[in-house]
Structures are given as structure tokens and as C-alpha cells.
Amino acid sequence: MMETLDQLFVLLKRWVVGEFPAAWRLWLSPLIDAGAIIGVFAGLFAVTTLLERKGLGRLQNRMGPNRVGPFGVLQPLADGLKMLTKEDIVPRAADRVVHFLAPIAMVTPILLAYAVLPFGRNLVAVDFDAGLLFFFAVGAGTELAVFMAGWSSRNKYSLLGAMRGIAQMISYEVPLVLSAVAVVLVAGSLSLPSIVDSQAGYHWGWLARWHVFTPWGLAGFILFLIAATAESNRSPFDLPEGESEIIAGHLIEYSGFKYALFFLGEYLGLFAVSALGITLFLGGWQAPVPFLAWVPSYLWFGAKLLGCIALFIWLRGTMPRLRTDQLMNFAWKFMLPLVLVNLVVAALWHGTAAWGFFGAGATRWLLGGAVLWLTYSALSHALFTAPGRGPRTYRYAD
């Protein structure tokens, strides 16, 4: 019974496809996958906009939306209607074709990235041998979309915002990919379902074998989360579209449905990269404790995804925005060395996997943790005492 419930969507799709003539099945199967992914994650987007506005409202000591429907739950619907019916304004000097194509070029690669993510046991659209590489490859397409949006608007603020955005995305892609490489090193595979399988089982019958419970996994997960926040242009890394500095950056000349598409792309990117983090470090769809393993796998995945979204909303309500030079220094001088050391620690962890003496696990943990901690403290000490850095001085008008 629980087995059937766990495989519900897989069986359902198999049944639907089986009802059609054989000639159609080849085309129908990917169409159903794509439809399901778009439907589910567009729905999640609608729910998240409401949750975010409510959550931010609470963090800022106000109510949040509460006018449309009970407790404001129909607010996403109202937002959607507003976006759809708004006038679509294109500047006269804009490059019309590129301006039109930019939102499409933004959303399409992000939707493609969902194809390789395992949402549950056997619940993956395409199991590529190099799935992780596919995820990062299609993610690279969004950088061009940002440039297209910024350049085609013919507005200096939008171009400036686009350049900032591209610089930020390129800089943070390095730690993002390198923190994922540590997982590949230990799991020995680039295929996301087999990375999930490599985290199956429990230590001593209760502690899940997730990568986040290893020293390199913990450091890698934190680095991954930071880089993911920057990749998806979210606060505190939202300076490409900082409203108070460059009036929304590359989005400034977009209105109506095109703006909604960019908004959708941003949130879908956030979900995708969170889902990747869950798959790499948090055991994917695996249950955290063995006695709850009967709960269907996609529910575990959804719960972890919602947890990640909650964390991102919390971060957005808590952190102030960075400056461009702080952003770049942080990526290249702090995250890059740390993530490289993390790679070495992962190799160390993998190399000492055969240790069998009593307390070997604890020794490996302490060893890896000590290396990472020493690097972290040395780096922060070096950066805080670098020449040119001192107490901040303020000048006030007399």
C-alpha cells in the first residue's frame, strides 16, 4: 500500500501513457513530464509569493497581504490578474526583438534544469549520466538572458544592472560548482539519482548518511547556500536590481507579463538551486530518520524544499544589501579559497574511508573539521587586517 503511494505519480504516468497508441507514447511521455514540472512549480511560485509577503510582513512587524480572500490567500491570483492586464510598454529606442526574447531566454533554461532533478524515488524526468553538468550548463544560459534584457532596453541603468548581474553570476558560479564538485568526488557520479542513492542508509540505525553530516558536506552546504543566494539574485545579494541604487537594474523597462516572466524565472531558479542543494547535501528524497521512511519520498522532498524557501525568506528579511566591492571580495578572496580547501578535505575524507579502528569516524571528523576551521579563521583574520581596512570613519555635515 505504502509502496503504491510512494510510486503514485510514476504509476499514474505509466497508466496514462499506456492508454494511448504506441506511436504517441514516445512524444507523450516527455510532454507529461514537462507539463507536471511547469504546473507544480508555477503553483509553488504562486504560493511562495504569498508566503514571502506574509513572512516578510511578520519580520517587519506588519500584517502582510490580508485583504483578498480569507487571510489574503487569494493575493497571488490578484497579482497574476494585475500582471496579465497591465499595459506592456516597450521603450521607443529599445531593440524590440531582443527585448521580447529576453524573458523567454530567462525562463526556458531554468525550466530545462528541472528535467534532471529527482523529486522522489524514480521520480525524475531524464536521468542523464552527466545530470549535474546539465544543470550547470543550462544555468549558464540565464546570464545571456540578463544581458539581453539589460542591453535591449536602451537604458543606462538597465545596462549597468545587467553588467553587475553578469559579474555577480559568473563570480558566484565558481564556488557554487566547486562545492558541488566535492559531492561528485565522494559519490563518484555526476548523475543526480545516483548521488541521492549514495546517501542512503543510516549510521548506527538513526543518523542519516547525508553528506551534510560530514565536515566537508557541512562546509560545502553552507558555501553552496551562499553561492545559490547570489546566483538567484536574492537579498542580501540583490544589488543587480537594487531599487534604491539602480532602480531595479535590468528589469527597469519591463512591465506587465514580461516582468512577471522575469519574476517567475527568478523564483523558479531559486527553487531549482534549492532542490539541487537538497539533492547534493540533504539526502534528496530520503527520510531523515528510519522510522519515518514509510512517508512517500516526494513528500520528504517537498518538505525540505519548503524548509529551504523559508530559510531564504528569513535571510531576505534579515540581511542588509552588500556593496559591489564587498560582493566581489567575498566571492574571490573568501569563498574561493575556502571551497578549494573543502575539496581537499573531501578528498581526505574519501581517502580515509577504509579506516576501521575504534573511533575512526570521530578522528576523521575532527581532522576535516580542524582543517576547515583553521582555513576559515586564517582567511577571516587575513581579510579583516588587510592593509586599507580599519575602523569605518563617518563624516557628517556640520
Added chain:
Amino acid sequence: METAFYVLAAVTVAGAVAAMALPRLVHCTLCLAVAFVGLAGHFLLLGAEFVSFAQVLVYVGAVAILVVFAMLLTRSADAPPAWVVSRPGLLGVGVAVLVFGCLAATVAGSGLAGREAPPAPEVTVKALGERLMAEYVVPLEVVGLLLTAALIGAVILALEDRAKGGT
């Protein structure tokens, strides 16, 4: 399979032609990116997943962006030159046609044309990685060293710039 090949071929060729023919450099770059994606599709069709994704990652994610940055820094994105038929241009077309003709004639005349295609080997990413880290580890390391040297060189260039400029 056949249909996919023709669609991808049309996209790649159209992208490449547009990349050379359009007057605005930004449009050319975007079309070039389309051609790169089309090529990646061809690799995927041939079963070379790793090469295909690496193609997108490197050429669309890095090379196209590099071209964009170069264009914006040199301000050549602003002025679209008028469509001109120049003598060097015509000469270039002639040379290109001649070179293509020579190569095509040579390939067609050699033994390659009539040869049976060998069966495609099943190449997994794992096998590729093992080959790269065991058999070809020295070339890999040399390439890594070269890229590191280039990176350090770029940093040094940027540093000297700042020292001269003051601030």
C-alpha cells in the same frame, strides 16, 4: 532522429550565417550563442552527453559572455556600420569558397568517403574521467598550469593598472 538532426542543423547553420551577416555586433553574438547551442544538440544526438554539456557551459556560459564584455568595453556595440560591399570582403568570400572547395575535393578523393562508419562506442562520463586522470594526466596538468599562469598574468595586469592610475 532524422527530423531532430535536420531541425538542429537548420538552427546551427541559420545561427552561424546570422552571426556573420547581421550588422549589429550584439545580435551577432546572440546568434553565435544560438549556433553553439545547436552544436551542443548535435553532440547530444551523437550520444556525447559530456561534450554537449561542456560545449554549452564553456561556449554559451563563458565565451559568449566574454565577447559581450569585450564589445561593451570597446563601445563597438553602439554604432552599426552601414551594409557595404567592399573589395576585401568579396575577396574573402572568394578565398573561403576556394578553401572549402579544395578541402571538400581532397576529402571526397581520399579513402574516407567510402569508409563504413565505425560503431559508436558507449562512452560514459566515468570512463572519460578515468582516461583523463590516468592516461592523459600529464597533458591535463600542463593545460591546468597554462591556465593558472594566464589567470595570474591577468591579475598582475590589473594590479599595475591601479598603481599607475593612483587612488
